[in-house]
Amino acid sequence: MSTSSSASGEAGGTWAILVAAGSGSRLGSDRPKAFAGLAGRPLLAESLERLDTSEWVDAIVVAAPPGWEEPAILLAEELVASKVAAVVTGGATRAESVRIALAEVPEDALVVLVHDAARPLVDDAVIERLLARLAEGVDGVVPGIAIGDTVKRVERGIVAETIDREALVAVQTPQVFVAERLRAGYSGEVAGATDCASLVERTGGRVAVVAGDPRLVKVTTASDLELVARLVEDEGP
Numbered sequence: 001m002s003t004s005s006s007a008s009g010e011a012g013g014t015w016a017i018l019v020a021a022g023s024g025s026r027l028g029s030d031r032p033k034a035f036a037g038l039a040g041r042p043l044l045a046e047s048l049e050r051l052d053t054s055e056w057v058d059a060i061v062v063a064a065p066p067g068w069e070e071p072a073i074l075l076a077e078e079l080v081a082s083k084v085a086a087v088v089t090g091g092a093t094r095a096e097s098v099r100i101a102l103a104e105v106p107e108d109a110l111v112v113l114v115h116d117a118a119r120p121l122v123d124d125a126v127i128e129r130l131l132a133r134l135a136e137g138v139d140g141v142v143p144g145i146a147i148g149d150t151v152k153r154v155e156r157g158i159v160a161e162t163i164d165r166e167a168l169v170a171v172q173t174p175q176v177f178v179a180e181r182l183r184a185g186y187s188g189e190v191a192g193a194t195d196c197a198s199l200v201e202r203t204g205g206r207v208a209v210v211a212g213d214p215r216l217v218k219v220t221t222a223s224d225l226e227l228v229a230r231l232v233e234d235e236g237p
Contacts, residue, residue, distance in 0.1 A: 013058035014131070015109045016051050016083075016174075017101040020044050020072070020117035021063045021090020026220050032065035034072075034117045036225060039232045043219060045075060046120035046232065052081040056127045057113065059083050061104045063090040063097040095190035095199070102186055105179065112182050114196045115174035119216045120228055122174055129210045130176040139205035140177040142197050143212030144169030171195060172212045181205045 024033025034044040044062075051057050060083045064072040069087050076084040086104040090097035098114055105112055111134065115122055126143055133141045147168045153161040175196050177185075185199035193199050197207045219225050 013109065014056060014111040014113055014176075015085075015105045015179075016057045016060045016113040016115060017098055017105070018044075018048060018051060018060055018062045018115055018117055019090070019094055019097050019101070021065045021097045022094070022118060023065070027225065028222055032068055033219065034065060035068060036219075038120065038225060039229055042071075042075060043120055043225070044072065044117045045079060047115060047117045047122055048076065048081055048084070049079050050120075050122050051113075051115065052079065052083045054124050054127055056124060056131055057083060059085045061085060061101040062087045063101045064088070065090060093190075095186075095193040098196060099186045099190060102183065109179045111176055112179045113174050113176045114182075116218070118219045119173055120219065121213075121215045121217065121231060123213070123215075126213050126216070127174060127176075130174065133208050133210050134176050134178070136208075138208045139181040140175060140197055140200045140207040142175045142195070142207060142209055143172045143216070144209040145172065145212040145214060146170075169209055169212075171197065171209075172216045172218075177205075 020034035022033045024036060027033050027036055029036045035042045038046060051060055062072050062084060064087050066089050069089055072087045088100050088104060091100055130141045147165045147170055151163045151165050152159045153163060177200055181200055182196060184203050190199060201207055215231055217224060217228050219228055
């Protein structure tokens, strides 16, 4: 299912895919994660509003949970999110949701930004860093955070190797890509892909890393949601 909103989108430019189709089973909510409550409104509202007001984003496609397309459209209207060009029904996996939403991005789009609604506190500083690095000639850019804990590879409950964490980062979203390279990444098998960058890498694309943001907390559990609610409160009006 693909449902157009009141917006028509922009030709060319940067299109954002907002992935919001996760069930959120570990959150313990009676509704999909994107519609769990955050500071008095649905979790989805935070990232949708931030992307809509971003000077770097020209149009948005939302991948909504099955059966929640209409509430997503109504939320966009309530927020006066004029950049929302379409709301689509998300797939069974994140990768499938992105593939479905990508089909709504016009062929002449230059850049596609993919963001998870589960990381609500996206801001323009991160987006600007990503796009600036993309303009230097790579195929994609992801935000990364240094790993503070010691990392070990385990086999059958026994440590097989202690990995040098200096070369490791924890990757966040949003992630940005040259549109044609992202389409190439999604043209084949997507099973098992946990982010878009891995598919672009698989097809020979060069993906760079810039500094991420510790505030881009991924909401998975109720405690994560409580943490993000405190961060939103700290930001104030």
